[in-house]
Amino acid sequence: MNTHISDFTFHNPVKVVFGKQKIEQLGTHIPSDKKVLILYGGGSVKRFGTFDRVKDALKDRSIGEFGGIEANPTFETCMKAVEKIKAEDYNYLLAVGGGSVIDAAKFIAAAAEFNGDPIDIFGKGIGAGKPIESALPFGTILTLPATGSEMNSGSVISFKEKKSKVGFGSPKVYPQFSILEPELTYSLPKRQLANGVMDAFTHILEQYLTYPVGGMVQDEMAEGLLRILIKIGPDVTDERRLDYNLRANFMWTATMALNRLLSVGVPGDWSTHALGHELTALNGTDHARTLSALMPSVMTVRKLKKWDKLVQYAENVWGITEGTEEEKIDAAILKTIIFFKSIDMPVNLKEIGVTEADIDTLINQLEKHGNVSISERGDQTLDVSREIYLHALHTAY
Numbered sequence: 271m272n273t274h275i276s277d278f279t280f281h282n283p284v285k286v287v288f289g290k291q292k293i294e295q296l297g298t299h300i301p302s303d304k305k306v307l308i309l310y311g312g313g314s315v316k317r318f319g320t321f322d323r324v325k326d327a328l329k330d331r332s333i334g335e336f337g338g339i340e341a342n343p344t345f346e347t348c349m350k351a352v353e354k355i356k357a358e359d360y361n362y363l364l365a366v367g368g369g370s371v372i373d374a375a376k377f378i379a380a381a382a383e384f385n386g387d388p389i390d391i392f393g394k395g396i397g398a399g400k401p402i403e404s405a406l407p408f409g410t411i412l413t414l415p416a417t418g419s420e421m422n423s424g425s426v427i428s429f430k431e432k433k434s435k436v437g438f439g440s441p442k443v444y445p446q447f448s449i450l451e452p453e454l455t456y457s458l459p460k461r462q463l464a465n466g467v468m469d470a471f472t473h474i475l476e477q478y479l480t481y482p483v484g485g486m487v488q489d490e491m492a493e494g495l496l497r498i499l500i501k502i503g504p505d506v507t508d509e510r511r512l513d514y515n516l517r518a519n520f521m522w523t524a525t526m527a528l529n530r531l532l533s534v535g536v537p538g539d540w541s542t543h544a545l546g547h548e549l550t551a552l553n554g555t556d557h558a559r560t561l562s563a564l565m566p567s568v569m570t571v572r573k574l575k576k577w578d579k580l581v582q583y584a585e586n587v588w589g590i591t592e593g594t595e596e597e598k599i600d601a602a603i604l605k606t607i608i609f610f611k612s613i614d615m616p617v618n619l620k621e622i623g624v625t626e627a628d629i630d631t632l633i634n635q636l637e638k639h640g641n642v643s644i645s646e647r648g649d650q651t652l653d654v655s656r657e658i659y660l661h662a663l664h665t666a667y
């Protein structure tokens with residue numbers, strides 16, 4: 271356990287291009303000699319005109335396209351893109367979409383250059399977990415503020431056959447640039463807007479709600495970003511409110527939530543994500559909905575472990591100043607639940623179709639993926655994870 275801010279090197283090489291009409295400048299960000307493969311998802315970018323703008327901006331370039339990347343992108347689909355890259359000699363990728371397309375681009379970029387079987391890019395019971403020596407360069411155009419994938423070097427991939435969802439990370443898979451046009455969020459339905467607010471909120475909590483080491487910069491930034499999401503969340507999730515500044519603040523908050531600025535030098539938790547990925551692998555629940563269904567139970571079951579930070583969260587994020595420490599914590603947990611409900615997110619496992627019979631499967635999968643001693647102190651054993659799942663299943667908030 272650290273008692274002070276630990277040493278760190280911070281280097282985030284992603285060029286962020288933020289604002290209006292930035293797609294039109296694509297040609298200035300991609301070297302002119304590159305053959306570009308445009309990656310996209312289930313078709314929203316075609317329906318809402320983004321794809322045409324991309325093609326227009328690259329009309330003098332050699333380009334191709336690969337669509338059909340699913341939400342929670344699969345290894346199987348990504349490997350089809352790798353085949354196309356090898357057959358047609360692409361040497362640059364452009365991901366146009368949300369976290370799923372961007373995560374897929376990261377894996378595809380690494381797999382296309384990988385010496386050996388790309389399954390070995392993954393550890394965690396899936397492959398050998400070999401280091402990535404090189405990857406194709408790529409840029410992104412973000413259409414859904416949520417994951418922060420546009421400014422980080424992590425990726426989460428699903429395996430249909432293995433019914434697994436696991437991540438990998440490497441400095442080789444930072445995007446070279448990411449275009450953030452807040453107006454691209456105008457076509458998002460309420461459910462995805464709420465997912466985005468929730469995912470960003472949880473990313474901040476996973477890096478903040480641990481134990482104090484005196485990281486004033488990290489703590490104050492985290493608290494500020496949480497307060498922003500609480501303030502704008504209800505308006506952001508009103509899909510009819512096409513307010514530029516509202517969406518711009520949402521987009522930048524989600525990016526800032528997971529670009530390493532909050533996590534350097536301080537402990538991180540990530541247990542809610544580990545438990546959540548197993549829920550998505552189990553029944554396909556949206557990533558963010560697994561997080562909201564678990565977080566109140568994580569806060570409650572792990573209250574003693576997270577005590578000091580929960581008090582700080584109550585005071586600095588929710589402005590709770592009255593009562594004993596425990597009363598402040600309980601009030602903050604309640605306010606958190608009310609906030610999640612206000613943006614129509616589930617707050618227990620029943621709401622996302624989990625039953626008691628699923629718990630053993632979830633625990634077995636956590637074990638298979640090596641998540642046996644997680645959380646900020648590494649003391650969240652499978653027994654504790656089971657307690658959290660059961661709490662989230664049986665507590666009706």
Ligand code: NZQ
Nearest residue numbers: 311312313314341342368369370413414417419424457458
């Ligand atoms: O597929 P299309 O047709 O494009 O539709 C998508 C998809 O159905 C739609 N959408 C995206 N932009 C839109 C839009 N619809 C209308 N207008 C737009 N502008 O939204 C749906 C969901 O998209 P998806 O990319 O799956 O969502 P999200 O950004 O939430 O990404 C989720 C994935 O990211 C991973 C998750 O596990 C999940 O697989 N994560 C990645 C992280 C990272 N790399 O750092 C961290 C996160 O914790 C997370 O694990």
Ligand code: ZN
Nearest residue numbers: 417469473543
């Ligand atoms: Zn997440």
